[in-house]
Amino acid sequence: MLGSVSKAGRVLDLFTPEAPEWGVSEVATAIGIAKSSAHALLVTLDDIGLVRRLAGGRYRLGWRILELNRTLRHSTDFLGPHRARLQRMAVCLGATVHLGALQGREVIYVDKIVAPHGPVLAESGVGLAMPAHCTALGKVLLASLGPVDADAMLALHGLPRRTASTITDAVGLQEELERIRTLGYGLDLEEAVSSVCCVAAPVRDRRGEVEAAVSLTLPAGTFHDRQQQVRATVRSAAEAISRFRRDRLQLATAG
Missing domain, CATH: 3.30.450.40 (GAF domain)
Structure with missing residues (x-):
């Protein structure tokens, strides 16, 4: 469980203003995991709104992050x-x-x-x-x-x-x-x-x-x-x- 959370964090760290979009293969290569594992992580992050899947199968950060940012600032x-x-x-x-x-x-x-x-x-x-x-x-x-x-x-x-x-x-x-x-x-x-x-x-x-x-x-x-x-x-x-x-x-x- 902790390993999965750590890997999810590494996936989120990949998204930057210079590199806002990532595909499954790119994520797998970047953090050194199997393509199937990268796909599973991205699907899970998409399910909870932290990333969002685009029409072409690539991913960007999800809108849920704005909600979390608002909560953080107000709390x-x-x-x-x-x-x-x-x-x-x-x-x-x-x-x-x-x-x-x-x-x-x-x-x-x-x-x-x-x-x-x-x-x-x-x-x-x-x-x-x-x-x-x-x-x-x-x-x-x-x-x-x-x-x-x-x-x-x-x-x-x-x-x-x-x-x-x-x-x-x-x-x-x-x-x-x-x-x-x-x-x-x-x-x-x-x-x-x-x-x-x-x-x-x-x-x-x-x-x-x-x-x-x-x-x-x-x-x-x-x-x-x-x-x-x-x-x-x-x-x-x-x-x-x-x-x-x-x-x-x-x-x-x-x-």
């Missing part, structure tokens, strides 16, 4: 209730706001708000992912894992270079993560995208565990001129979201 309490505040923050600073969560070795963007004249980054967008070690969001989330878990993940996946400023040695990154644990925020100083800097702070769930992170992104020159203000603003926003979630738990418990 994740750090997305909807605080978006207006994050929009004001973006406009006030002329910045781009990201919310991200850790998925394996990557940070996946779960929301993005671009202010008028703010930096528009092709590399980020809802549903896209970046290596965690080179983003402010990702480093905050890695820091929340603790040294042992972060070490294990980094040893498994490595530290690929994105720009000339990317931290690519384990010792340097662990020092950075320890600094984040002490200060409560993380920086990306042109480490993911040249000429762009970010600062991020952790978003905690109702029990105080880091579940996500929020960041502000600005052109490097603007960021360095206003770094103290940007740091204070993003930390205040993250703390407000976390406090809201904690207070909701306390009210539910009291009730």
Whole structure:
């Protein structure tokens, strides 16, 4: 059963904007299984709406995913209730706001708000992912894992270079993560995208565990001129979201 679920996940991972359609033989080759097994997986995924069969026998992602996305967004309490505040923050600073969560070795963007004249980054967008070690969001989330878990993940996946400023040695990154644990925020100083800097702070769930992170992104020159203000603003926003979630738990418990 678990093996079938894992294979189904690998099938879904094949569908990308660059490769939105797949045939049975292509799926079988891509994930290294028999054609009959690939067909069975696609039929099952079609039955539950996660893929849909086209007239020519090829497959695309199914409409059920939109329903699941809506459920996820409406049931994740750090997305909807605080978006207006994050929009004001973006406009006030002329910045781009990201919310991200850790998925394996990557940070996946779960929301993005671009202010008028703010930096528009092709590399980020809802549903896209970046290596965690080179983003402010990702480093905050890695820091929340603790040294042992972060070490294990980094040893498994490595530290690929994105720009000339990317931290690519384990010792340097662990020092950075320890600094984040002490200060409560993380920086990306042109480490993911040249000429762009970010600062991020952790978003905690109702029990105080880091579940996500929020960041502000600005052109490097603007960021360095206003770094103290940007740091204070993003930390205040993250703390407000976390406090809201904690207070909701306390009210539910009291009730």
